[in-house]
Amino acid sequence: xxxxxxxxxxxxxxxxxxxxxxxxxxxxLANWGSINIRAGRDAALREQAFQIAEAGVEYYRWHLxxxxxDYQDGTGVTGLYAHDYRDAxxxxxxxxxLTIIPPTVGSTVVTVxxxxxxxxxxxxxxxxxAKFAIPSIAKFAFVANSKMRFGAGTEVFGPIHSNDGIRFDxxxxxxxxxxxxxxxxxxxxxxxEYGVHTHITPTDSIPPTPPPQGTPPSRVxxxxxxxxxxxxxxxxxxxxxxxxxxxxxxxxxxRYFAGSGALGYNIVLKTNDTFDIYTVTGLVSPASNxxxxxxxxxxxxxxxxxxxxxxxYAFPANGLVFLEDNLWIEGTISGARLTIAxxxxxxSPSTNANITVNKDVRYTNYDGSDVLGLIAQGNMNVxxxxxxxxxxxxxxxxKNGRAGRYYYPDWAxxxxxAPYDQRSTVNLFGMIATKERYGFAYTDGNGYDIRNITYDGxxxxxxxxxxxxxxxxxxxxxxxxx
Numbered sequence: 333x334x335x336x337x338x339x340x341x342x343x344x345x346x347x348x349x350x351x352x353x354x355x356x357x358x359x360x361l362a363n364w365g366s367i368n369i370r371a372g373r374d375a376a377l378r379e380q381a382f383q384i385a386e387a388g389v390e391y392y393r394w395h396l397x398x399x400x401x402d403y404q405d406g407t408g409v410t411g412l413y414a415h416d417y418r419d420a421x422x423x424x425x426x427x428x429x430l431t432i433i434p435p436t437v438g439s440t441v442v443t444v445x446x447x448x449x450x451x452x453x454x455x456x457x458x459x460x461x462a463k464f465a466i467p468s469i470a471k472f473a474f475v476a477n478s479k480m481r482f483g484a485g486t487e488v489f490g491p492i493h494s495n496d497g498i499r500f501d502x503x504x505x506x507x508x509x510x511x512x513x514x515x516x517x518x519x520x521x522x523x524x525e526y527g528v529h530t531h532i533t534p535t536d537s538i539p540p541t542p543p544p545q546g547t548p549p550s551r552v553x554x555x556x557x558x559x560x561x562x563x564x565x566x567x568x569x570x571x572x573x574x575x576x577x578x579x580x581x582x583x584x585x586x587r588y589f590a591g592s593g594a595l596g597y598n599i600v601l602k603t604n605d606t607f608d609i610y611t612v613t614g615l616v617s618p619a620s621n622x623x624x625x626x627x628x629x630x631x632x633x634x635x636x637x638x639x640x641x642x643x644x645y646a647f648p649a650n651g652l653v654f655l656e657d658n659l660w661i662e663g664t665i666s667g668a669r670l671t672i673a674x675x676x677x678x679x680s681p682s683t684n685a686n687i688t689v690n691k692d693v694r695y696t697n698y699d700g701s702d703v704l705g706l707i708a709q710g711n712m713n714v715x716x717x718x719x720x721x722x723x724x725x726x727x728x729x730x731k732n733g734r735a736g737r738y739y740y741p742d743w744a745x746x747x748x749x750a751p752y753d754q755r756s757t758v759n760l761f762g763m764i765a766t767k768e769r770y771g772f773a774y775t776d777g778n779g780y781d782i783r784n785i786t787y788d789g790x791x792x793x794x795x796x797x798x799x800x801x802x803x804x805x806x807x808x809x810x811x812x813x814x
Contacts, residue, residue, distance in 0.1 A: 381426065381448040381458040382813070384417045388428030388446030389462045389811075391415065396442065396464060396806045403434035403442060417448070426450045439794045440466040442806065445814065459814040464806040468799050469566070470727050470763045470791030473506065477568040477767045481519060482783075483775065484532075490763065490787020495565045498528045500554060506787070507557045511565040514544035527561035530554045566802070568767065575675045575709060575731060578798050582654035582673075587645055589655045591676070596685075597655050598639050599672065601663030601704075603696060605647045612660060614638035616717050622749040625741040634688045634715030634738070636660055651797035659687045665704060666696035671796040675709035675731075684710030684732050690718040695725040695761070698788075704762075705796025707731065712764075714772060714780075716740050716752045722780070725761045727791050727799065734768035737779050757782040763791060765800075 395402065405413040413430040426449055433443035447459045469475060473490025480494050486502030493508075497515035500508055510527030517525050526548045535553055550558055582588040589597060589609070598610040616635040624631040647653075651669045659674040674685040687708040695702035704726040706712065711733035714722065718737075728735055740749035758772050758780040773779035793809060795801075 377450045377453055377456045378458060381450050381456050382460075383448070384426045384428050384450070385446045385448030385458045385460045387417060388415065388430055388448065389444055389460050391428075392430060392432065392444045392446070393462070393464060393806065393808065400466070400804060400806070403432050405430060405432065424451060435465075436794075440468070440801070440806075441793050441809070461810075461812055461814050462808060463810040465793035465809050466801050466803060466806055467792055468795035468801050469729070469765050470788075470795045470799065471802060472765070473763050473785055473787035474770065475566055475763075475765045476770060477566070478769050479515070479518065480770055483773055485773070485781060486783045486785070488785045488787075490785070490789075493563065493566060494527075495568065496527075497525070499525075500528065500530050500559075501532050502554075502783075504555050504559075505557065507560065508555050509560045509563040511563060513562045526559075528555070528559040574798065574800060575673060575679075575707065576677060578652060578671070578673045578707070579654045579656070579675065579677065581650065581798060582648075582652045585650045586648040586652035586654065588653075589657070592657045596658030596660065597642075598636055598660040599653075599663070601661070601665050601670075601693070603664050603666035605666075605668055606644050607647070607653075607663070608644050609642045610639035611642050612636050612639050612658075618716070619748060621743075622716075622740065624738075626739045628738055630686070630711065630733075631738050633717060634686075634713045635690055635717035656685070658685050659708075661687060661689055661706065662691035662693055664692075664694040664696060665702050667701050669701075669703045669797060671705035671707065671798050673705075673707040673709075675707075679709065679732075681732065684708075686710040686713055686733070687728075688713040688715050689722070689724050689726075690715045692719060692723040693726055694723055698761070700790030700794050703727070703790065703794065703796050705729070705799050707799075708733065711735070712766070713737065714758065716749060718752070718755060720756045722755070722758045723761075724758070725788075727762045727788070727796055728760075728764045728766075729800065730764075730766040730768070732767055734770060735764045735766040736769075736771040737773075739774055739778055741778065753778050755780045757784065760785045762788045 414427055416424045417426045417428055419425050429447045431445040435441050442464045445461045447457055450456045472493050473488055474492040476494045479496040481499045482502045484501050489505045491506045495511045497512050498508060498510050499517055508528050512527035514524040514526055524544055526544050530551060532554055548559055592611050595612040598612050600608040614637040616633045616637045618633055647668055647670060651671060653672045655674050656676055674687050676683045676685050687706050706726045707729040709731050712728050712730045712735040714737040740753045742748050742750040742753035754777060772783055
C-alpha cells in the first residue's frame with residue numbers, strides 16, 4: 333500500500349492560514365476605508381454645522397444693527413430662538429439656536445451663543461460665542477472739542493484725541509491724535525505746527541522736528557505709542573445731546589432733584605449703595621486780595637462753607653441721578669455703577685450747571701465693577717479749597733465747558749489765595765471729555781504740580797449708565813468656539 337505524501341496536508345493548512353490572514357487584511361482595509369469615509373463625511377458635516385452656527389452669529393449681528401435694543405429676537409419673550417438653515421435650493425439642511433444675554437446695567441456688551449445642528453445627523457453640533465458692543469466716548473482717556481495743552485509734569489496712560497490741536501509737553505503712554513494736520517498754537521508764536529506736537533527739546537538721538545510737512549516724527553521720548561494727525565473728528569454734538577433724556581430717565585426710574593433754591597447740592601457717596609445729599613447754603617469767601625486775576629468766566633472759590641442735610645437715598649436701580657442745579661461730590665462707592673448728571677433746562681450758557689470735586693471720589697474695586705460717570709452741563713471744576721493730593725475715580729464729561737481749575741493767584745507781596753494757589757498732585761482714574769480747553773495747572777506753577785491721568789479700560793464697553801456713545805453700531809469684541 334502506498335502512503336500519501338505529507339506535504340499535501342501542509343499545503344492545505346498553509347492555504348487556510350494565508351487565506352484567513354488575507355481575509356482579515358481585506359476586512360481591516362475595508363473597515364479602515366469605511367471609517368475614513370465616515371470620518372470624512374462627519375468632518376464635512378461638522379464643518380457644515382460650524383458654518384450654520386456662524387450664520388446664527390452673523391444673523392444676530394445684522395438684527396442688532398436694525399434693532400439695537402432687541403435682545404429677544406423680535407419675539408418679545410425670553411428663551412431660546414431656533415431658525416432653520418436652508419441651502420441655495422431652499423431645502424432645510426440644519427438649524428441654529430440662539431441664546432442671547434443682554435447687557436448689564438451700564439454696559440453695551442451683548443453675548444450671543446449660536447448652536448448649529450445638521451439635519452442629516454442631529455448628533456453633530458457646533459457652538460460659537462460672540463460678544464458685540466457699542467463703544468462709548470470713554471474710548472479715550474482725554475477727548476476735547478478744542479485746543480489742548482498738556483504741560484510738563486503731566487503723565488497720561490490712555491489714548492488722547494482733539495478735534496483741534498494738541499501741545500503735549502509731558503509723557504503720553506498711548507496714542508495721541510488730532511483732527512487737524514496743523515494749527516496755530518495760541519501759546520507759541522511763529523508758524524503753524526503739527527496738530528499734535530511738543531515743545532520738549534529733542535534728545536541728541538532724535539532729529540529736530542521740521543515745519544509741518546509730511547508725517548510727524550514719532551518722538552517716542554514724549555509719545556511712547558506714537559502720534560497721528562488728520563484723524564476723523566469726534567461728533568461732539570452727537571454724543572452730548574442726551575442730557576435732557578437723562579433727566580427724563582432719572583424722573584421715571586432714577587433719582588431726580590429739582591433746583592435746590594440755594595447754591596446747589598453736595599452728594600457724599602457711600603459704600604453701602606446709598607448717598608447723603610446736602611443743600612449747599614454757603615461758599616468759602618476769597619480773601620480780600622484773592623481775585624479773578626485772569627478775568628475767567630465763572631470764577632469763584634467753588635468751595636463749600638456751609639450745608640444742610642437733605643436726606644439719605646439708595647442708589648437707583650437704573651444707576652441714574654440727575655440734579656437740576658450745581659453739584660459738589662465726594663465719597664466712595666463699592667460694587668456700584670452710577671451716572672450723576674447736573675443740568676438746567678432750558679439750556680443757556682448763563683445757567684449751565686457745574687460739577688465740582690474738591691475731596692476724593694474713589695472706587696473700592698478697580699476691575700470694572702465700580703463705575704462712576706459725572707456729566708456736567710457746564711464745567712467740571714476743582715475748586716480753590718481742594719485736597720492737596722486729590723483722587724478722582726470717574727468718567728467725566730464737561731458738555732459745554734471745560735474740565736479744570738480756576739486760577740487762584742498768590743502774589744508774594746499780597747498773600748492772596750495762599751495756601752490754595754499751589755496744590756501737589758491730582759490723580760485721575762477714568763477719562764475726561766471736555767468741550768473747552770482742559771487744565772488743572774498754569775505755567776507759573778499755579779494749580780496742581782503733578783497730574784497723573786490713568787485711563788480705565790473697563791469704560792470702553794462697560795461705561796456708566798446712559799453714558800454717551802460714539803455710534804449706534806455694534807462691533808464684534810470677541811469670538812470663540814465653545
